[in-house]
Amino acid sequence: MRIGHVVGLSLASLWLLGSSAAGAATTSISDLQKRVDALEQQVKQAAKTEQELEALKAELKAAEDKAAAAQATAEKVAAITPPSDDDSLIKFHLDGAVVADFVASDMKGSHNSFVAGKFLPIFLASYSDWLLFEGHMEFTSNSDGSTNTSLEYAQLDFLVNDWLTVVAGKFLSPIGQFQQALHPPWINKLPDRPAGFVEDGGDEPLNDVGIMARGGFPVGSMKGTYAVYVGNGPRMGDMGPVLEGFANDNNDDKAFGGRVSLFVLPHLEIGLSGMHAKIKGMEAMAGAVSQADYELIGGDFAYTRGNWDVRGEYIHSHLGAINSALDPSDPAPTAIPATTWNNWYVQAAYRLAGVSDNPVIANFEPAIRYSQLHVDGFNGFKGNEESRWSAGLDYWFAPSVVAKIAYENRHFPHAATDNVFHAQVAFGF
């Protein structure tokens, strides 16, 4: 630009001189002077613009130098700063629940009582995105003032891919839905378990020790789930098979079982369960015990849509004839005939948010359940037979903080009917 203006000024000067020399000028001297002045102004403006451009270049260079220095400093800080918890490969979290109960019963000899609170911590630890440890303890106060501690599960979960997780250790049984999904007190709609779905003498397996494969997968537009396992399996107890995970096996035959489910509608799940094991009789002081087949089949459903939560579950199990003690101090095994257990429940709950916008009323949730355990076969295993109506009312202070009250009518074929008032507060965290 500068050269152009200089050339322009020179040509104008030559033209001016040429014109004067030729004597043919038709333009007055004053007009020419004006033109020259204008050209000089343009040259000065060009010089000024060039100076400004040079100043801007200098400022840009200074800014670039500052940015480079800041980036270098940031990289040095990052190199010496440890990663935050969220970036670390190993992460920890304490989960769980706490529950407190009050029970009043008209059963002869019973006393209205605050039932021992339970502390149910769940410890979670993960390594990167492919390994998870889940450990669930249960601390319960006993009536003699001591504390009972049990290990519900302690399992390593290998997240192999989107559709497969391999589990090793002690895990909750995948049979049915109540034990593996609904029994935590802040999830259970009523303060008690259904009849027969109990920890002692129940019909639904609680947990096992072994390995398991589980996951979810698409089935067309629907969703399916599966869980299959092999474990040590149950042992004989005084009320029939003890369906808990034992740290070692007392025979060489492993238990096989699992559950598959299909969401036939987005909010309707249908599940089928099965299990097979060989159970060795409990040793007595003397005499030979035998081994028997144990088979279980079950079905369950869950409809959860809007404010409705409707569920049901059925389990049928069969133990072949077996020679077994009922207590290790028995002098000889008992010849126990084949026995079958039929156990089921159906329940419904409705959150009143569906009928009221009132913030208090909307947090109430009435629930009702009918459950039954029926045993055919050995009379000694019929002690837990029962049919039970349960009607309750929950109040949800938060999604995992609930107060429940319930009335239960418990009918026992071999004992007097019991009417129970049960109150409970639970907090899941």
Place this chain on the structure above:
Amino acid sequence: MRFARGAKAWADNCGRCHNIRNPKEFSDKNWSLIVKHMRVRANIDGETAKDIEAFLKASN
């Protein structure tokens, strides 16, 4: 897109067993572990679990 899928999966899956939890109840780190825990317990496929985790972390 993942956020929208996660919001729907959160509503569909979490409410099947228990009340839907408020995303603000836990930090990003805690949700990362809890979602893995629930993925195993409820047989949620891996991609859906990632969608739910993304939604919870973006909403807490």
